[in-house]
Amino acid sequence: MSKKRIYELAKEINKSSKEIVETAQSLGFDVNNHMSSLSESEQQKLRQNLSAQSDHSQSTNKKPADNKQAPKEKKFQSQRNNPKFQNRQKQTTRSGKPAQQNQAATNQGPQDRNPRQAKSQAQATNQPNKPKTQTNDKDKRQRQHASQNRPVNQQQRKASENNSQNRTQKGEAANKSAEKKQPQKAERQQTQKNTNRQGQKVQEDKRRQGNTNEQRKKQNRNDNYNKNNNFNNKNRNKFNKKGKKGKQQQQQSKKPVTQRKYHELPEVLEYTEGMNVADIAKKIRREPAEIIKKLFMVGIMVNQNQPLDKDSIELLAADYGIKAEEKVEVDIADIDKFFDNEEVNEENLESRPPVVTIMGHVDHGKTTLLDNLRHSRVTSGEAGGITQHIGAYQLDIDGKPITFLDTPGHAAFTSMRARGASITDITILVVAADDGVMPQTVEAINHAKAAEIPIIVAVNKVDKPGANTQRVMQELSEYELIPEAWGGDTIFVEISAKFNQNIEELLEMILLVAEVEDLQADPTRRAIGSVVEARLDKGKGPVATLLVQQGTLKVGDPIVVGNTYGRVRVMTNDLGRRDKSAKPATPVEITGLNDVPQAGDRFAVFEDEKTARQAGEERAKRALMEHRATGSNVTLDNLFESLKEGELKEVNVIIKADVQGSAEALSASLQKIEVEGVKINIVHAAVGAINESDITLASASDAIIIGFNVRPTAPARRQAETEEVDIRLHRVIYQAIDEIETAMKGMLDPEYEEKITGQMVVRETYKVSKVGTIAGCYVMEGSIHRDSGVRVIRDGIVVFEGKLASLKRFKDDVKEVKYGYECGATIEKYNDIKVDDIIEGFVMQEVKVN
Ligand SMILES: Nc1nc2c(ncn2[C@@H]2O[C@H](COP(=O)(O)OP(=O)(O)OP(=O)(O)O)[C@@H](O)[C@H]2O)c(=O)[nH]1
Numbered sequence: 001m002s003k004k005r006i007y008e009l010a011k012e013i014n015k016s017s018k019e020i021v022e023t024a025q026s027l028g029f030d031v032n033n034h035m036s037s038l039s040e041s042e043q044q045k046l047r048q049n050l051s052a053q054s055d056h057s058q059s060t061n062k063k064p065a066d067n068k069q070a071p072k073e074k075k076f077q078s079q080r081n082n083p084k085f086q087n088r089q090k091q092t093t094r095s096g097k098p099a100q101q102n103q104a105a106t107n108q109g110p111q112d113r114n115p116r117q118a119k120s121q122a123q124a125t126n127q128p129n130k131p132k133t134q135t136n137d138k139d140k141r142q143r144q145h146a147s148q149n150r151p152v153n154q155q156q157r158k159a160s161e162n163n164s165q166n167r168t169q170k171g172e173a174a175n176k177s178a179e180k181k182q183p184q185k186a187e188r189q190q191t192q193k194n195t196n197r198q199g200q201k202v203q204e205d206k207r208r209q210g211n212t213n214e215q216r217k218k219q220n221r222n223d224n225y226n227k228n229n230n231f232n233n234k235n236r237n238k239f240n241k242k243g244k245k246g247k248q249q250q251q252q253s254k255k256p257v258t259q260r261k262y263h264e265l266p267e268v269l270e271y272t273e274g275m276n277v278a279d280i281a282k283k284i285r286r287e288p289a290e291i292i293k294k295l296f297m298v299g300i301m302v303n304q305n306q307p308l309d310k311d312s313i314e315l316l317a318a319d320y321g322i323k324a325e326e327k328v329e330v331d332i333a334d335i336d337k338f339f340d341n342e343e344v345n346e347e348n349l350e351s352r353p354p355v356v357t358i359m360g361h362v363d364h365g366k367t368t369l370l371d372n373l374r375h376s377r378v379t380s381g382e383a384g385g386i387t388q389h390i391g392a393y394q395l396d397i398d399g400k401p402i403t404f405l406d407t408p409g410h411a412a413f414t415s416m417r418a419r420g421a422s423i424t425d426i427t428i429l430v431v432a433a434d435d436g437v438m439p440q441t442v443e444a445i446n447h448a449k450a451a452e453i454p455i456i457v458a459v460n461k462v463d464k465p466g467a468n469t470q471r472v473m474q475e476l477s478e479y480e481l482i483p484e485a486w487g488g489d490t491i492f493v494e495i496s497a498k499f500n501q502n503i504e505e506l507l508e509m510i511l512l513v514a515e516v517e518d519l520q521a522d523p524t525r526r527a528i529g530s531v532v533e534a535r536l537d538k539g540k541g542p543v544a545t546l547l548v549q550q551g552t553l554k555v556g557d558p559i560v561v562g563n564t565y566g567r568v569r570v571m572t573n574d575l576g577r578r579d580k581s582a583k584p585a586t587p588v589e590i591t592g593l594n595d596v597p598q599a600g601d602r603f604a605v606f607e608d609e610k611t612a613r614q615a616g617e618e619r620a621k622r623a624l625m626e627h628r629a630t631g632s633n634v635t636l637d638n639l640f641e642s643l644k645e646g647e648l649k650e651v652n653v654i655i656k657a658d659v660q661g662s663a664e665a666l667s668a669s670l671q672k673i674e675v676e677g678v679k680i681n682i683v684h685a686a687v688g689a690i691n692e693s694d695i696t697l698a699s700a701s702d703a704i705i706i707g708f709n710v711r712p713t714a715p716a717r718r719q720a721e722t723e724e725v726d727i728r729l730h731r732v733i734y735q736a737i738d739e740i741e742t743a744m745k746g747m748l749d750p751e752y753e754e755k756i757t758g759q760m761v762v763r764e765t766y767k768v769s770k771v772g773t774i775a776g777c778y779v780m781e782g783s784i785h786r787d788s789g790v791r792v793i794r795d796g797i798v799v800f801e802g803k804l805a806s807l808k809r810f811k812d813d814v815k816e817v818k819y820g821y822e823c824g825a826t827i828e829k830y831n832d833i834k835v836d837d838i839i840e841g842f843v844m845q846e847v848k849v850n
Helices: 006-013 017-027 040-081 083-095 099-113 115-134 138-148 150-162 164-208 213-239 247-254 277-284 288-297 310-320 366-379 410-418 439-450 469-477 503-517 609-630 636-644 660-672 692-701 714-723 733-744
Strands: 268-271 323-326 355-360 392-397 400-405 426-432 455-460 491-494 528-537 541-550 558-561 564-567 587-591 602-605 650-657 678-687 703-708 727-730 752-768 772-785 789-794 797-809 816-818 822-827 838-846
Touching: 006 017, 006 040, 017 040, 268 277, 268 310, 277 288, 277 310, 288 310, 310 323, 355 366, 355 439, 355 455, 366 392, 366 400, 366 426, 366 455, 366 503, 392 503, 392 587, 400 503, 426 439, 426 503, 455 469, 455 503, 469 491, 491 503, 558 609, 564 609, 636 733, 650 660, 650 692, 650 733, 660 678, 660 703, 660 733, 678 692, 692 703, 692 714, 703 733, 727 733, 752 822, 772 797, 772 838, 797 816
Parallel strands: 268 323, 355 400, 355 426, 426 455, 455 491, 650 678, 650 703, 703 727
Antiparallel strands: 392 400, 528 541, 528 602, 541 587, 558 564, 558 602, 752 772, 752 838, 772 816, 772 822, 789 797, 789 838, 797 822
């Protein structure tokens, strides 16, 4: 073979001259362009080299086509026909970002940690998405593909530059190869997944077989990595704004967007004042933002935690077109509601025993009658034991029980009524036939009438020789108690409690009246009733006799009794026997309360112990507050009343004086006063102004403060006003003693009371001849009036009391100088005013006599 030019060889082997030139140069041949000639051996080498290159390139490019083209193409096409896939394509188109970028973004995290795994992970995650970008990003993908096969494609590119036909072919081939690549990659990803799964499975198996710790750690690391990877992806997506849609985001977008469930608006919004937007949002099942917006539109600017007033809530409800109903707050501490408001279920009503109280004048035989009745039961063999005094007991008259309250006299009855307990159904008015109607008989009649309770008159002691029933009837008719025999409707029964005469008839009459009254109660509901008696037992703790008025009281019931609470622990009846339950009009003694209630207190059984406890504690708290609010301190005005009512055994006094001598003198004189056995007790005597601690002491010890030539400090005066401590200020000892003595005798009738209008402090003094000392003052409290009385106070001690001579602002006379202003003042007949003196203004006010 002879020498050949390069272009000839190119033609021969169907390659571009440029390619041959480059290859020849790379082999070290001395060639410059297509006109350079090659020797035979060079041609040989070139041919071999080029054919080897083309083989390699063909094998690389053909591989996918040969092996997997057919099935992949099918799969791919089937995917393209899938509407879901088309959708995804659309989404991808919108994202408009190269797949490569997305890939990088998505896989950043894992690559940092474990490059190898990250790579496979990236492939596994991203490859299925490749088809999505195909339609629009063909070129890009081509480029990507090309970059993966750079050595071959570089040559191809060079060749294509010289050969347009060639280039077209190659372009098509590349496109095809890119198309094929999608399913191919998908498959690879599947394989990858399988491999991963298999790997995990193998690891799992190994672990199960008792593999080493190291393997376990590896697995853990893998797991952790996967978790982290997920976390990173999620996180990245979270902050991936401005349309930087990563792969993960695309994957997420595949999931259907969870639509917020639409909730119907409720018909009624039950609200409480002070509810906030968040609360309302929950109730009406709307977004707080929506509610805030609505409120904003009507001019109410709130955040979701701000409490809303009634109007705003109603406005909002109207805006939504729903009805707003204010929820009535239930006061758990109010047990009276169980007595008043509870709806009576007519179906459950059953007749109940009458509750009877015995009233009458002293010594007319009430106790004898009660004893007789109780005894009759014991003797009738019903009791079978010792009768217990629990404040009430029940008698059974031929299967019809009667409950007697075991506390004779109307005092107990009245005190019960005062506490709101009206538990009596029938009153037995005991009148001694030999004595007739007496003052307490009349009182008893009035009490029964006030309570609208029917009266049965028991004319007692008819066995006595001087007994005169007719007279009793006559006297009682004056009080509208006219016997049936006389055409009235009052039942009169002549009895002898002592000799057990006509007692049965009395009992029958009680049953008759009870029948007329048609006494009924619902035993099915939670029990309510009243306290008959209560005491503190050494062993049992607080013990209370309760009379059930409605419902059935059971052992274990959570209960609120007056201001106490607890659980019914032990229930004992009037015969001393333990009971499990007590029906209406049954008296029982219970234990289990936290404190001793008072007779006449009401009780109510609660649903649970927690609520009972809350209610009981709240009631106790309120009672204490009420007591504090009403419990006023002793003053000279109420001293006499307090002494009269026997509340005071001694009058507590605190003395504050200008000098020790005055304090001692006043103290000695006051201690000598004694009115009707009540003496003065000096709690505290000291020198100096009346301060806050004096007020606190007076308040605690219920004392009256006497100030002798001293004044209270401003804060002390304010505290005295709030704590209602009586301060009496004097300048003459005998006047102080006199005042206390007259108060104790109930003679104190002050017509005028001193009222301090204000105080000013002396800041400067000017001595002016003919005028005297002018005090430049600053009003530090209240106001100072031109015509008011004044006191000069130096270090809390009154050094002078008199009247103002002048009061000026600048050069003008003024009637009043108010707080915060400066003024000039002179005092009549007093020139010894010093800087820092306090000038107190006061007026005498008439006190209204009640
Ligand atoms: N002869 C006679 N004496 C009676 C009768 N009932 C009561 N007495 C006597 O009258 C006195 C007073 O009786 P009480 O039962 O203590 O009278 P009371 O009303 O309970 O008296 P006070 O508890 O003080 O309010 C006693 O000495 C009784 O024995 C009666 O029916 N006949």
